[in-house]
Structures are given as structure tokens and as C-alpha cells.
Amino acid sequence: xxxxxxxxxxxxxxxxxxxxxxxxxxxxxxxxxxxxxxxxxxxxxxxxxxxxxxxxxxxxxxxxxxxxxxxxxxxxxxxxxxxxxxxxxxxxxxxxxxxxxxxxxxxxxxxxxxxxxxxxxxxxxxxxxxxxxxxxxxxxxxxxxxxxxxxxxxxxxxxxxxxxxxxxxxxxxxxxxxxxxxxxxxxxxxxxxxxxxxxxxxxxxxxxxxxx
Numbered sequence: 593x594x595x596x597x598x599x600x601x602x603x604x605x606x607x608x609x610x611x612x613x614x615x616x617x618x619x620x621x622x623x624x625x626x627x628x629x630x631x632x633x634x635x636x637x638x639x640x641x642x643x644x645x646x647x648x649x650x651x652x653x654x655x656x657x658x659x660x661x662x663x664x665x666x667x668x669x670x671x672x673x674x675x676x677x678x679x680x681x682x683x684x685x686x687x688x689x690x691x692x693x694x695x696x697x698x699x700x701x702x703x704x705x706x707x708x709x710x711x712x713x714x715x716x717x718x719x720x721x722x723x724x725x726x727x728x729x730x731x732x733x734x735x736x737x738x739x740x741x742x743x744x745x746x747x748x749x750x751x752x753x754x755x756x757x758x759x760x761x762x763x764x765x766x767x768x769x770x771x772x773x774x775x776x777x778x779x780x781x782x783x784x785x786x787x788x789x790x791x792x793x794x795x796x797x798x799x800x801x802x803x804x
Contacts, residue, residue, distance in 0.1 A: 596628040598645065605649040613657050613688060622687050622714055623653060629706075629713065630678060637702040639678040647793065655792050656681030656743065657688060659767055659799060662788045663739065665689045670737030672764075674726055675745025677703055679710055681769075682741065686716055693718040695735055699725060726750060734760045743769040748780045748802065755783050755804050765803045772796040 598606065610620050627648055634640055642651055659665070659681065666689060673682030676696040686694045696719065698704055704721055711719050722729055726746055730753055740761065742751050748768050754761040765785070772795075776784050785803040789796060 598624065598627075602645045602649070605646045609649055609654055609657075612654070613660065615688065619687055623649075623684075625713065626653075626679075626683070626687075626710070629710065633706050633709075637706060639703065639706060650793050652678075652680050653684050655769070655797075656684035658790055658792075659741065660685070660688070661790075662786075662799060662801075663765070663767070665692065665739075668692060668738045670735060670739070671695070672729075672735065672737045672740045672761075673697060674729075674740060674742040674751065676707065677744070679707055681743050682719075683707075683710055683714075683716075685741075686719060687714070690716075693720075693736070695720050695722055695737065697722045697724075697726060697729055699723055727753065730754050730759055730761065737761065738764055740764050740766045742766065748776065748800065752780060752783050752802055755802065762804055765801055768800040768802065770798050770800050772798060774798070774800070776800075 606620060606623065627645055630639060631643060634643065642648055665685060670693045671682065671685060672695045674697050676682050676698050682694050682696050686692060696707055698707060698721060704723055707721055740754060751766050751768060754764060754766065756762065783802040785801040788799040
């Protein structure tokens with residue numbers, strides 16, 4: 593991995609993340625590695641439009657971890673990350689809550705290579721990459737998961753397919769990262785459990801929970 597260091601403003605941003613989510617020194621070191629691996633691979637694979645380090649910390653890491661303010665992740669054994677891309681929110685959650693089993697759903701081959709590298713580099717255990725689409729996942733798998741996360745991937749109308757009576761995942765909670773202006777349609781509203789407003793870089797957003 594390239595030898596990089598953070599500037600004062602970037603270290604301050606990481607310190608704020610550490611304090612907000614009670615990160616250990618080791619966790620902070622892993623997040624530092626994550627930043628530079630993301631930037632290095634992004635030159636070849638176009639993993640993220642966000643290349644400013646402070647924004648990576650806020651808009652990727654903090655935005656991923658924000659769900660832990662509203663759900664007790666330490667009480668959950670299994671998490672699915674739908675359309676994880678460069679690993680958000682699944683990998684940050686795994687770094688901070690290492691005991692969870694994590695399934696990363698991603699179909700893009702280049703992004704899968706990046707995820708495989710992260711798993712090896714960070715020595716993550718109980719992490720699996722599922723390389724088919726969401727509907728295939730619902731139809732063909734039976735993972736022991738209680739939380740399904742979707743950040744900047746599928747629309748809720750697709751996600752709530754997992755809550756249909758015939759689905760193995762009908763008892764899971766779905767978390768959707770939404771814009772402030774998002775409103776549910778009739779079908780989505782039927783499964784709407786709770787909405788939690790929050791801010792990222794001064795922009796109002798909300799976490800939307802769906803459940804049977």
C-alpha cells in the first residue's frame with residue numbers, strides 16, 4: 593500500500609469520527625488505510641466521485657456508521673449490504689463491529705476485486721461477496737441476517753421485496769439511506785417502520801427503516 597499521511601484538517605476529521613463512534617486506535621488506523629486504498633484504486637476503477645479526504649471521512653465513513661446511532665449493531669449477528677460498491681456501509685460497520693457476519697452484494701467485477709483486496713488487507717473474517725443481483729439473492733439464499741442496508745443503490749420498492757411473506761428475509765429490518773425530500777409510495781408506506789433525520793456535511797438526509 594502507498595505510504596501516505598493525513599494533514600491536520602484530515603486528522604481532525606478522523607478524530608471527530610473517532611469520538612462520535614468511540615473508535616479504537618486500531619480502528620482509526622484501518623480507516624486511514626481504507627482512505628488511501630480507495631484513492632489509489634479509484635485512479636483505475638472509478639470507485640467514488642468523492643476524492644477529498646475530509647469528505648470521504650464524512651460522506652462515506654460517517655454516513656455508513658450513522659445507522660449505529662439508531663440500531664444496536666452489537667446485538668445483530670448478520671448484515672447484508674445491497675449494492676455495496678466500494679464497501680459502504682458494510683465495510684465500515686464491519687471494522688467497528690467485527691463480530692457481525694457480513695454479506696456484500698455487488699455485481700461489478702472491478703468493485704468486487706477492490707472488496708476482495710480490502711477483506712484481505714484488513715484481515716476481515718465472516719465476510720462474503722455475493723456477485724449476483726438483489727432479486728437473485730432473495731430467491732436463492734438463506735443467510736442468517738437481521739439487517740439489510742441499502743445506501744445509494746436500489747429504490748425502496750425493490751428492497752421491500754425481501755419482506756414478502758414467501759421471502760426467507762421477511763423478518764429482517766431494511767435500512768434505506770434517503771434524501772430529505774424522499775417520500776414513500778403506497779406500497780412502501782405499508783412497511784415503513786421509522787424515519788430518522790440526520791445531517792452530513794450540512795445536508796439534511798434521513799434513514800428510513802422498513803419492517804413487517
